[in-house]
Amino acid sequence: WERPDGKPIRQRLLVVANRLPVSAVRRGEESWSLEISGGGLVSALLGVKEFEARWIGWAGVNVPDEAGQRALTKALAEKRCIPVFLDEEIVHQYYNGYCNNILWPLFHYLGLPSFQSQFAAYKKANQMFADVVNEHYEEGDVVWCHDYHLMFLPKCLKDYNSQMKVGWFLHTPFPSSEIHRTLPSRSELLRAVLAADLVGFHTYDYARHFVSACTRILGLEGTPEGVEDQGRLTRVAAFPIGIDSERFIQALEVPNVQEHIKELKDRFAGRKVMLGVDRLDMIKGIPQKILAFEKFLEENPYWRDKVVLLQIAVPTRTDVPEYQKLTSQVHEIVGRINGRFGSLTAVPIHHLDRSLDFPALCALYAVTDVALVTSLRDGMNLVSYEFVACQELKKGVLILSEFAGAAQSLGAGAILVNPWNITEVASSIGQALNMSPEEREKRHRHNFLHVTTHTAQEWAETFVSELNDTVIEAQQRIRK
Ligand code: G6P
Numbered sequence: 001w002e003r004p005d006g007k008p009i010r011q012r013l014l015v016v017a018n019r020l021p022v023s024a025v026r027r028g029e030e031s032w033s034l035e036i037s038g039g040g041l042v043s044a045l046l047g048v049k050e051f052e053a054r055w056i057g058w059a060g061v062n063v064p065d066e067a068g069q070r071a072l073t074k075a076l077a078e079k080r081c082i083p084v085f086l087d088e089e090i091v092h093q094y095y096n097g098y099c100n101n102i103l104w105p106l107f108h109y110l111g112l113p114s115f116q117s118q119f120a121a122y123k124k125a126n127q128m129f130a131d132v133v134n135e136h137y138e139e140g141d142v143v144w145c146h147d148y149h150l151m152f153l154p155k156c157l158k159d160y161n162s163q164m165k166v167g168w169f170l171h172t173p174f175p176s177s178e179i180h181r182t183l184p185s186r187s188e189l190l191r192a193v194l195a196a197d198l199v200g201f202h203t204y205d206y207a208r209h210f211v212s213a214c215t216r217i218l219g220l221e222g223t224p225e226g227v228e229d230q231g232r233l234t235r236v237a238a239f240p241i242g243i244d245s246e247r248f249i250q251a252l253e254v255p256n257v258q259e260h261i262k263e264l265k266d267r268f269a270g271r272k273v274m275l276g277v278d279r280l281d282m283i284k285g286i287p288q289k290i291l292a293f294e295k296f297l298e299e300n301p302y303w304r305d306k307v308v309l310l311q312i313a314v315p316t317r318t319d320v321p322e323y324q325k326l327t328s329q330v331h332e333i334v335g336r337i338n339g340r341f342g343s344l345t346a347v348p349i350h351h352l353d354r355s356l357d358f359p360a361l362c363a364l365y366a367v368t369d370v371a372l373v374t375s376l377r378d379g380m381n382l383v384s385y386e387f388v389a390c391q392e393l394k395k396g397v398l399i400l401s402e403f404a405g406a407a408q409s410l411g412a413g414a415i416l417v418n419p420w421n422i423t424e425v426a427s428s429i430g431q432a433l434n435m436s437p438e439e440r441e442k443r444h445r446h447n448f449l450h451v452t453t454h455t456a457q458e459w460a461e462t463f464v465s466e467l468n469d470t471v472i473e474a475q476q477r478i479r480k
Contacts (some may be wrong), residue, residue, distance in 0.1 A: 148172055
């Protein structure tokens with residue numbers, strides 16, 4: 001990639017995701033304040049210097065008036081973001097409805113589909129994203145579509161321009177074909193994804209499930225490279241994401257974080273700290289985790305005043321009724337257990353319904369003795385990676401669900417559990433608290449090495465360069 005004057009230029013990367021990496025708050029008719037959110041994808045792409053990334057997505061707010069839309073578009077442009085404006089009705093049917101009430105539970109094996117009527121809104125929303133991409137696309141750009149919200153997008157983009165380089169990556173699990181085939185729109189969705197040049201998943205298993213869905217449901221041919229349809233190959237592969245581990249490691253040296261660490265150590269002196277950090281989502285298995293902790297306290301009176309569970313539960317998708325029910329359920333269980341095992345001076349569970357800022361989160365990871373990541377299903381789960389990155393001094397233990405993608409990479413260092421088996425999780429808590437320093441060191445070493453060598457930046461670079469290569473190979477095949 002060179003300019004006419006011979007200087008290299010960076011390839012433009014259009015990242016299309018449901019949500020932009022900024023949250024927008026309206027301050028006046030034509031004034032907005034923007035805050036960058038620090039998700040995994042954002043830090044992955046900030047670290048990639050090879051590409052010039054632009055983001056296209058929903059700003060998460062309803063902006064019905066043109067003046068407001070113009071002002072927000074201008075403010076976002078400074079952050080290299082381009083908004084897709086979705087009205088309230090579309091958000092209700094596409095985001096709350098088809099995405100989070102149908103695809104999300106289905107892909108995590110937590111519910112079978114209903115309300116097929118919302119599929120029309122899903123397609124319409126995907127088309128709206130495609131319109132914005134098409135408006136900003138320039139020849140040579142790479143278009144990288146993300147997640148279950150945008151499964152229809154690769155097809156919409158290729159309908160506009162069959163030469164566009166299109167990749168699609170799923171951040172959730174892709175379920176067994178037996179689950180996927182229950183979706184009334186199963187075939188249309190698979191065909192739409194197959195329009196992409198490269199399709200990526202976190203694990204080999206998810207990729208395999210996707211290929212079997214295409215062979216069993218669509219009758220197409222699965223090959224070691226991907227899926228073939230009448231001579232056209234869609235490449236399918238696993239690209240496990242990571243984190244920007246240096247960002248966490250360096251944060252621990254910052255005075256503000258050090259202060260937080262000291263405060264936490266004083267606050268919980270004499271007690272072992274167990275930590276859960278999750279979005280308050282049913283896939284995270286928070287009720288099951290807390291019930292396992294209760295069982296542990298029930299069976300181990302010795303530990304009752306010597307251990308505390310800090311559960312950070314970040315509110316999410318609060319307009320969806322299932323999430324509202326989950327919040328009440330968790331509060332009820334926490335209240336009951338604290339009533340049962342608490343004393344006048346200490347409670348066994350500190351439950352927070354909010355997120356923590358980055359310094360507070362790093363400090364919490366650093367003082368933790370045992371992290372509990374017990375998702376019922378999870379595409380990857382980067383909390384487990386973040387915890388490991390902050391544990392060079394303490395060498396705490398990670399209890400990890402075998403149903404999180406991270407189990408494939410951190411399995412050898414963690415204690416793997418079936419989160420549905422409360423007895424097993426309770427006994428793994430005992431195992432973790434009693435583990436010898438040598439064993440902890442050995443397990444931590446394994447995980448730390450993985451987390452610091454499989455970074456988010458490397459993940460993004462690998463996916464995009466594989467996409468470039470895939471398109472070149474396809475062109476060569478056609479020429480032959
Ligand atoms: C999961 C999804 C992401 C999503 C995030 C937060 O990690 O894979 O695509 O952005 O949850 O959910 P939200 O609905 O708030 O965007």
